[in-house]
Amino acid sequence: MRHSFLFTVIAIGTFSATAGCKIVKNVDPNEAGEVAAAMTDEERMANYAREIWDTDVIPTVAAHLVPLDELRSALAHDVDAAGEAHGLRPDGEANPWNFAITGTGSVIEAKTESRAAKLHLDTVGDGEIDVTLQLGPIVRGTTLRDAMPFLLFSNFRDQIEFAKLGNGLNAMAHERLTIPEGDLVGQTVTFEGMFTFKDLESTLEVVPTAMTVGE
Amino acid sequence: MKTNRRIFMSGLAGVVTLASTRIGFAQDKGLIAILTPSHDNPFFKAEAVGAEARAIELGYDTIVLVHDDDPNKQSELFDTAIARGAAAIILDNAGADATVAAVQRAKDAGIPSFLIDREIKETGIAISQIVSNNYQGAQLGAEEFVRIMGEEGNYVELVGREADTNAGIRSSGYHDIIDQYPDLVMVAQQSANWSQTEAFEKMESILQANPDIKGVICGNDTMAMGAWAALEAAGRDDVIVVGFDGSNDVRDSILAGGIKATVLQPAYRQAQLAVEQADMYIQTGTTGLEEKQLMDCVLINADNAADLETFSLSG
Numbered sequence: 001m002r003h004s005f006l007f008t009v010i011a012i013g014t015f016s017a018t019a020g021c022k023i024v025k026n027v028d029p030n031e032a033g034e035v036a037a038a039m040t041d042e043e044r045m046a047n048y049a050r051e052i053w054d055t056d057v058i059p060t061v062a063a064h065l066v067p068l069d070e071l072r073s074a075l076a077h078d079v080d081a082a083g084e085a086h087g088l089r090p091d092g093e094a095n096p097w098n099f100a101i102t103g104t105g106s107v108i109e110a111k112t113e114s115r116a117a118k119l120h121l122d123t124v125g126d127g128e129i130d131v132t133l134q135l136g137p138i139v140r141g142t143t144l145r146d147a148m149p150f151l152l153f154s155n156f157r158d159q160i161e162f163a164k165l166g167n168g169l170n171a172m173a174h175e176r177l178t179i180p181e182g183d184l185v186g187q188t189v190t191f192e193g194m195f196t197f198k199d200l201e202s203t204l205e206v207v208p209t210a211m212t213v214g215e
Numbered sequence: 216m217k218t219n220r221r222i223f224m225s226g227l228a229g230v231v232t233l234a235s236t237r238i239g240f241a242q243d244k245g246l247i248a249i250l251t252p253s254h255d256n257p258f259f260k261a262e263a264v265g266a267e268a269r270a271i272e273l274g275y276d277t278i279v280l281v282h283d284d285d286p287n288k289q290s291e292l293f294d295t296a297i298a299r300g301a302a303a304i305i306l307d308n309a310g311a312d313a314t315v316a317a318v319q320r321a322k323d324a325g326i327p328s329f330l331i332d333r334e335i336k337e338t339g340i341a342i343s344q345i346v347s348n349n350y351q352g353a354q355l356g357a358e359e360f361v362r363i364m365g366e367e368g369n370y371v372e373l374v375g376r377e378a379d380t381n382a383g384i385r386s387s388g389y390h391d392i393i394d395q396y397p398d399l400v401m402v403a404q405q406s407a408n409w410s411q412t413e414a415f416e417k418m419e420s421i422l423q424a425n426p427d428i429k430g431v432i433c434g435n436d437t438m439a440m441g442a443w444a445a446l447e448a449a450g451r452d453d454v455i456v457v458g459f460d461g462s463n464d465v466r467d468s469i470l471a472g473g474i475k476a477t478v479l480q481p482a483y484r485q486a487q488l489a490v491e492q493a494d495m496y497i498q499t500g501t502t503g504l505e506e507k508q509l510m511d512c513v514l515i516n517a518d519n520a521a522d523l524e525t526f527s528l529s530g
Contacts, residue, residue: 092345092508093488115395138395142351153507154338158311159384163350167391 041164049168053176057169060148061100061209064088065192068103068123068131076200087197088147097197098147101206103190105131110184116140117179120203121189131204133191133211136174142166143196143207144173173207180213189213244274245302247493249486250292252284252307256409256437258460258482259307261526262331265486266305273494275302284376286313293317297324303493305486306341307332310378315340327496329489332482334380334507343492344507347480349381352459352512353388356478359514360393360432360457363475367398368429371421373442375434376408385434385459393432402428407438414441422449429455436460436477443474461515461526469520476516482526485510 039047049057066074066086074082079097083089087097105121108129112119116138120129134140145151145166156162173193193208247270254260263279270277278299282289289309296304297320304321306328308314314335318328322340330344338344364370372389375382393399402425407414414433418441422428431446431454433439439458446454452473458465461479468474488510492502515523522529 090509091505092510093484094510096511140354152505153509154344154505157336158334158380159346159349159509160380160387163384163387166350 041161042167045161045164046168046171049165049172053169053172056150057144057148057172058209060088060150061192061194064100064147065102066099068101071099071101075197079197079200083197088149090146090153095146098143098194099197100147100192100194101204102192103131105189107184107187107189112179112184114138119184119189129203131206133189133193133206133208134170135177135179135208136170139170139174139207141170141196141205141207143194144169146196147194170207173209177208177211184213187213243276245276245497246299247275247277247303247305247490248292248296248299248301249277249279249305250282250289250296250307251280252309253281256435257462257464258436258480258526261482262307262486264525265483266331266490269487269490270305270493273490275490275494282309284309286310286317289314290317293321297321297326301326302497304328305489305493306330308335311336311380312378327493329493329496331485331489332381332480336380338506341506342496343489343502343504345485345489345492346381346507346509347482347485348509348511349384349480350388351509352478352480353385354392355512355514356457356459356476357389357392357432359476359516360389360430360455361396361399363455363457364399364430366396369400369402369425369427370430370432371418371425371428371442372401372404373414373417373431373433373438374404374406375438377406379409382406382409382434389432407433407441409435409437411437411441411444414438415445416441418442418445419449422446422451431456433458436462436465439474439477440464440468443468447473461513461523461528463523463525466515466520466523469515469517476514479513479515479523479528480526481510481512481528484527 064086071082071086074085083097087099089095089097103123105123107119108122109120111117117135119133119135121131121133122128123131153162190212191208192210193206195204195206249263249266251259251263254263267277267279280292282292286309304326308330311334315337318335318340321328327342330341332346334344334346374386403421405417407417431442433442436458439456443456446452456474458474458477461477465474465477496502513528
């Protein structure tokens with residue numbers, strides 16, 4: 001009797017000790033793939049993008065947000081220093097920096113009817129287009145994917161799967177945006193989003209993760 | 216007996232390949248084996264030349280071998296490299312699935328492999344896999360194709376060898392752009408296995424069945440050269456041809472007003488980078504980098520073709 005009582009106490013003790021810990025699994029896209037073997041790469045990666053969007057992607061964007069004006073002067077001073085300070089990029093030679101920015105501009109041109117809908121903004125007040133917000137559903141580039149430190153090419157089967165992940169994240173950005181109707185030209189837009197840095201002259205091709213129109 | 220036979224076989228493979236092999240001698244840092252597909256395609260030749268030059272600069276002996284996209288031959292060449300006690304293997308491989316076992320065998324023999332251009336479907340076996348960002352490159356090529364086509368017309372796609380991941384990813388990159396334009400209609404899609412002669416033959420027969428084509432988008436430059444030759448022979452030099460690789464042949468064709476565009480893969484630099492990572496790994500036991508790395512591609516058209524030489528862009 002005594003023995004079994006002791007045993008029970010130990011068992012309960014052990015149980016309650018572990019009960020406080022929650023075992024959190026690392027995200028493993030391959031394992032997700034096994035469960036859903038019947039799905040195409042595109043579907044699987046779309047699901048994975050959805051799964052990590054609110055929990056991992058948006059917090060990473062939020063943690064790296066820089067006001068666009070501040071980033072511009074940092075870039076003009078020294079691109080690599082600006083990159084080290086604010087940017088994100090995957091391993092590899094000559095990979096461009098990705099930046100999360102917040103900014104405000106007025107709409108110079110709006111192409112909201114296209115499958116690759118875009119708002120062209122002037123963010124410095126000279127009347128020229130200097131930022132393009134890619135509203136989608138067709139969104140170019142892989143800035144959202146490449147900026148995420150936890151999305152490593154090595155963890156994916158091949159370039160095809162990795163490319164579909166990029167598309168999946170772009171699709172999530174599009175899905176979460178509300179594109180206002182009516183003529184947007186002349187309106188003020190405030191946005192948060194990511195872009196891949198090319199050079200100091202090019203228009204920034206931003207994938208917005210948040211956007212509000214109006215004063 | 217089994218072991219003996221294996222050594223004999225690999226010895227034999229060594230003798231066979233030595234006949235068609237260049238061997239460079241340098242300081243005594245060990246041997247780097249460089250394995251690529253046939254040098255008939257200048258892309259692979261540029262890789263071999265780039266890797267060899269960098270390896271010699273860094274003080275290694277080199278052995279340059281060609282597997283001709285044959286996994287069995289590649290397997291024999293791995294045995295050769297293992298038997299020769301190579302310090303590292305630089306590899307543009309003969310198939311994403313078939314290569315896994317060979318790279319594993321080298322690893323078991325203590326020889327690290329550094330892959331360029333093509334991936335394999337496993338991680339944790341090779342030390343580095345440095346590949347061109349084929350999807351990004353294909354999208355650049357497709358955007359240029361759409362622009363020159365004026366967003367409309369019938370077109371043909373020549374796809375690469377199916378066992379090669381790069382064939383699928385480029386096709387996928389092309390279509391993710393082109394399919395957004397409903398007035399661009401694909402009337403034929405065939406594999407010409409990366410081959411110039413095969414592309415020539417396929418293009419001839421496609422053209423007979425579809426005389427009303429306006430453009431041809433190709434998975435690589437050798438197929439673009441084959442397609443262009445067939446089109447020219449049929450008096451159809453009005454057809455818009457776009458390739459992928461950035462070869463000197465296609466550069467010359469672009470400058471002469473033939474092929475319209477291609478996408479440069481930095482093959483020469485990529486091969487050198489693989490050797491640098493191999494050297495780093497041999498010296499320190501780590502490259503300090505992720506295994507799989509992407510390198511961005513660059514669009515080449517009449518504006519910048521003159522700056523292209525042996526898979527690198529100057530200026």
